[in-house]
Amino acid sequence: MTERTALEVWGDPIAHSRSPQLHTAAYRALGLDWTFERRRVPEAAFVDTLAARGSGLRGLSLTMPLKGAAFAAAKWRDDCAEVTGAVNTLLLDADGPRGFNTDAGGIVRALREAGVDSLDGARIVGAGATATSALAALAELGARHVEIVARRPAAVAPLQALGHRLGIVVVPVPMDAAAHAPMPVTVATIPGDARVAAASANALAAAGGLLMDVVYGHWPTALSDAWTRAGHPTLSGEGMLLHQALLQVRVFTGGDTGAVLPGEQAVLAEMRRALVGG
Missing domain, CATH: 3.40.50.10860 (Leucine Dehydrogenase, chain A, domain 1)
Structure with a gap:
């Protein structure tokens, strides 16, 4: 047989x-x-x-x-x-x-499905393993400037090195920053059950743009809730998972x-x- x-x-x-x-x-x-x-x-x-x-x-x-x-x-x-x-x-x-x-291709295809065909700048929340795929995806979409919001700015160093290889300027930003610059896209790569202070979530959401949260098992997340309250669009990780x-x-x-x-x-x-x- x-x-x-x-x-x-x-x-x-x-x-x-x-x-x-x-x-x-x-x-x-x-x-x-x-x-x-x-x-x-x-x-x-x-x-x-x-x-x-x-x-x-x-x-x-x-x-x-x-x-x-x-x-x-x-x-x-x-x-x-x-x-x-x-x-x-x-x-x-x-x-x-x-x-x-x-994973990177899944992010690219999900963002394109949402109407994001190209961008110059973007933001990533989190500096773990998934952030590397997010950075590669943003590079494919044309990003040349990416802010990475992390609890420990020192954790962004490997992503800065990766950004250099991809032709992207990577700037670390503390999670507890009081305000953030506007960005067309924010990709959240932190676990869905991770605790995010309300002030931090609200400050990020106030910057506007589309939130793509790679989480699909813990939806809505603290960040997606903040984005929704601010009246901005969100995507769960289901699109990335699918693609x-x-x-x-x-x-x-x-x-x-x-x-x-x-x-x-x-x-x-x-x-x-x-x-x-x-």
Whole structure:
């Protein structure tokens, strides 16, 4: 009997992941009898779990805290993964895992869907791992000046170095600043349950523009609430989740993020329905 093609999403925690619904909808639309399951894998167990995988496992979607470990495990990486130091997608080839970062592309596609085709400046809230993908995404949209709001300005130093490589001037701004300069787009990359002082959230929202909060499991967030009260538009992380998953499907079926799917708009529509339906 031919072994079924299997895909999995790994992380810790993992029960919240919506990837199985998205990917299952995509492969059903493509007429592929592929499976996609969750697996809780702590960071310390990643290397051994990857080595012990079954032969039918075609690829992995990686969530926190495994994107750095996946980067280290990849024998080849796409440009976005190399720039950000993060891999959220592994294609398990016979010659070794191939690593991709589809998070940045997911942010770009979600912002373009919201009407943001280009920008000169933007703001990121948070200086963790997701901020690197956000910075790469903003660079693709043309940003040349990005403020990064962080509780510890010293944490912005690696992002300043990344900004230099991307041709972006990165300026650290304290989270408790009393006021912020207007920006057309703010990308929030902090956890949804992170505590943000009301004064800080209100000061950021007062600067206006579109808020894209990458969170999708804790919505609304403190920042999205502040943006709504100020009368400004918001996007949850569901758009990023949807579009990064579509790019993953391209990788798993065609070997590359640029491998457009047959009937891709219909596939995307099925994935969107699965996301909305929970």
